[in-house]
Amino acid sequence: MPAEVIMPALGLAQETGKVLRWLKAEGESVSKGEPLLEVETDKVTVELEAPADGVVAAIRAEGDDVPVGEIVAFVLAPGESPPEAAPAALGVSREASVQAEPATETASATEERPRRRLASPKARRLAQERGVDLDSVTGSGPHGSVLAADLAGAAKNGAAAIETGAVWQRMAERVARSWQTVPHFFLVREVDASRLAAWRQVARSRPGGEGVTHTDLLVRICAAALREHPRVNATWGDGAIVPQEDVNLGIAVATDDGLVVPVVHGADRLSLADLSARRAELVATARDGRLGPADVQGGTFTISNLGMFGVDAFLAIVNAPQAAILAVGRIVDRVVAVDGAPAVRPTMALSLSFDHRVVDGARGAQFLDTVAGLVEEPAGLVDR
Numbered sequence: 456m457p458a459e460v461i462m463p464a465l466g467l468a469q470e471t472g473k474v475l476r477w478l479k480a481e482g483e484s485v486s487k488g489e490p491l492l493e494v495e496t497d498k499v500t501v502e503l504e505a506p507a508d509g510v511v512a513a514i515r516a517e518g519d520d521v522p523v524g525e526i527v528a529f530v531l532a533p534g535e536s537p538p539e540a541a542p543a544a545l546g547v548s549r550e551a552s553v554q555a556e557p558a559t560e561t562a563s564a565t566e567e568r569p570r571r572r573l574a575s576p577k578a579r580r581l582a583q584e585r586g587v588d589l590d591s592v593t594g595s596g597p598h599g600s601v602l603a604a605d606l607a608g609a610a611k612n613g614a615a616a617i618e619t620g621a622v623w624q625r626m627a628e629r630v631a632r633s634w635q636t637v638p639h640f641f642l643v644r645e646v647d648a649s650r651l652a653a654w655r656q657v658a659r660s661r662p663g664g665e666g667v668t669h670t671d672l673l674v675r676i677c678a679a680a681l682r683e684h685p686r687v688n689a690t691w692g693d694g695a696i697v698p699q700e701d702v703n704l705g706i707a708v709a710t711d712d713g714l715v716v717p718v719v720h721g722a723d724r725l726s727l728a729d730l731s732a733r734r735a736e737l738v739a740t741a742r743d744g745r746l747g748p749a750d751v752q753g754g755t756f757t758i759s760n761l762g763m764f765g766v767d768a769f770l771a772i773v774n775a776p777q778a779a780i781l782a783v784g785r786i787v788d789r790v791v792a793v794d795g796a797p798a799v800r801p802t803m804a805l806s807l808s809f810d811h812r813v814v815d816g817a818r819g820a821q822f823l824d825t826v827a828g829l830v831e832e833p834a835g836l837v838d839r
Contacts, residue, residue: 457535458507460491460528462521463748471520472496474527479511485530492527495579501747505530513537578603603711637773638811642819646827648786648803654833663728669786670706670760671731675836676829677781678702678723681756684822688755690776691813697776705754705774706734708741715741716774718754727836762786768804778813781826782806803830 462472475493479485490502491511505511509530521527529537578601582589587606594601651672658667681688681702690697702723705716717737722730740746756778759771762785771782784804791800805826809819829836 457512457529457531457537458505458509459526460503460506460530462494462523462525462527463503463752471522474515474519474521475500477511477514478502479505481511481514483511485509485511500744503748507532509533509535578606581606637775639773639808640811640816640819641770641806641808642816642823643768643770643804643806644823644827645789645802645804646830647791648801648830651803651830651833652786652801658727661728664731666735667727667731668734669762670758670783671727671734672833672836673758673760673781673783673830674704674706674719674722674734675727675730676826676833677756677758678704679829679836680822680825682723683825684818686818687779687809687814687822689778689813690755691778691810692776696813699755701753701755703753703755705751705757705777706737707757707759707771708738710742710744715746715751716754716757717741717746717750718752720753756780758783762803768806770806771808773808773810775810778810779819779822780808782808805830 473495475495477492478490479492485491485505485508487505487508489505491505492503492514494501494503507530509532512529512531515521515527531537579589581587581603582592582601585606589601592601592605594605651669655667655669655672658664658672685698686696688699688702690699701721704719704722706719707714707716717740719725719730719733719737725733737746737750740750754774754777757771757774757780759780760783761769762783764785766784767787768784769782771780773780782805784806786801786803788799789802790797791802792798793800805823807819807823807826814822
């Protein structure tokens with residue numbers, strides 16, 4: 456059957472993506488894994504790859520904002536044609552979607568089609584805010600794309616600027632929709648982080664462990680806990696609980712263009728050193744705006760750590776269709792009771808948000824208890 460080309464979700468709370476440019480025209484042959492089109496969200500610009508070998512058909516016009524999960528084209532094997540509903544859904548004629556023109560003719564048509572200037576999401580935002588025509592800027596990025604640094608000193612051309620209030624309004628609306636569609640409940644627990652801090656130093660002293668962070672330890676701890684509590688690793692889809700075999704941990708990363716959540720796939724199967732290296736690679740890629748679809752898809756659980764910003768505790772919004780997200784505050788000395796006497800200990804607040812359709816209160820409490828126990832005694836996980 457025809458292979459569908461679908462608009463992917465490339466960021467937290469993303470609702471649409473924009474088709475920037477087709478790298479293949481209708482009727483052209485394409486190989487599986489070959490770049491097919493460029494897609495832009497408010498966070499990243501990526502190339503989507505062809506899902507199969509075949510001929511491109513029923514493509515979506517450039518410049519369209521497309522809802523996440525919607526089909527933007529098909530790749531047809533010999534003898535196949537797009538589904539009957541495809542032309543209406545994609546806004547193209549049946550004849551145009553079925554007929555495959557010779558590659559030489561379609562290539563010339565593609566060349567005549569106006570191409571949108573390649574630019575990073577941040578560069579586009581800055582250009583709009585400053586009223587700068589991107590076509591007038593010399594780009595220093597890959598294939599001549601415009602980067603944020605290229606806009607330094609660029610003159611205004613009178614274009615309208617984005618109102619900051621409108622940006623915050625859109626963010627507030629996204630959060631409100633999340634609260635309406637996902638029945639959240641929250642659990643909060645303060646844990647003794649003294650051994651976590653100590654074992655981080657142990658891990659950093661070992662070969663390959665120089666870059667281990669508290670977040671790396673928490674990813675490893677959560678991966679182990681998810682294996683013990685598979686319901687928390689499930690997702691919600693089509694009105695039902697969907698079990699997940701793989702433990703894929705998303706890590707919320709703050710970038711200049713907003714929040715993105717790259718995913719460490721198979722986190723429970725990685726050594727601590729390998730996990731740390733992969734996390735560092737994803738964070739660097741996210742901040743450079745170079746995340747690909749595979750880097751942000753398939754997450755089954757998310758960790759959001761704001762401790763480095765001096766935040767004591769917070770409640771995070773579940774990243775649907777996942778069932779839970781862990782919010783991590785800073786490690787700070789607090790007075791606690793030890794054997795009936797006051798003592799100062801480094802402590803950390805963990806807040807877990809759950810989708811109640813997937814995880815009930817008892818299961819959530821059991822999972823949090825497992826996570827807290829591993830935070831307070833992580834030696835076995837660090838040694839592996």
